[in-house]
Amino acid sequence: GAGVSQSPRYKVAKRGQDVALRCDPISGHVSLFWYQQALGQGPEFLTYFQNEAQLDKSGLPSDRFFAERPEGSVSTLKIQRTQQEDSAVYLCASSSSNRGRTAYGYTFGSGTRLTVV
Amino acid sequence: AQSVAQPEDQVNVAEGNPLTVKCTYSVSGNPYLFWYVQYPNRGLQFLLKYITGDNLVKGSYGFEAEFNKSQTSFHLKKPSALVSDSALYFCAVRDRAGANNLFFGTGTRLTVIP
Secondary structure, eight states: OOSOEEEOSEEEEOTTOOEEEEEEOOTTOOEEEEEEEOTTSOOEEEEEEETTEEEEOTTOOSTTEEEEOTTSSOEEEEESSOOGGGOEEEEEEEEOOSSSSOOSOOEEOOOEEEEEO | OOEEEOOOSEEEEETTSOEEEOOEEEOSSOEEEEEEEEOTTOOEEEEEEEOSSOSEEEOGGGOEEEEETTTTEEEEEESSOOGGGOEEEEEEEEETTSOSSOEEOOOEEEEEEO
């Protein structure tokens, strides 16, 4: 597609509920990143994929957070047993580099705003 | 470790005046530096980046930024501000030899006053 697409745009979850957030990167983009942006803060790195391989998950805040990209295109970020502190905007970005290290621009999606009540 | 500091939470400037949004960074090696803009309920939009070469980088919408290695700064500038420039601006850094992800500052809200 023309850009990075994320769905849903908004998600309200009851505490304890599981949620799944979807990211459709730009077609052919090898690298995919997930970020968490809390209110009034800058985005914070969660995890990175190169094709289907999850090369870095050092930013995932707990084992309740899980991400996958099984076919190297669409990615899903799953949060189990959501807590109020999980409320944030979750941003996905993709990049065209075909190597592990990229100097090229990262294209961001519009994000999913998760509110846990 | 990598980090970015945006010392001003808020910058106000009159329309037509020059604007500066400050950014300093810390990386162990050489940096890649980026500026992004975020409008309400929108994702991050790329403005410009410094990779190598000329220290003055020109980007979208008339913005530019100057890489200053000795001061570890990458301030965003525009000669004449527009009301439509009002938004949230983020500086980000990546260590060339480090991780692939970007480290972001906390953002600066720019308000251009008509």
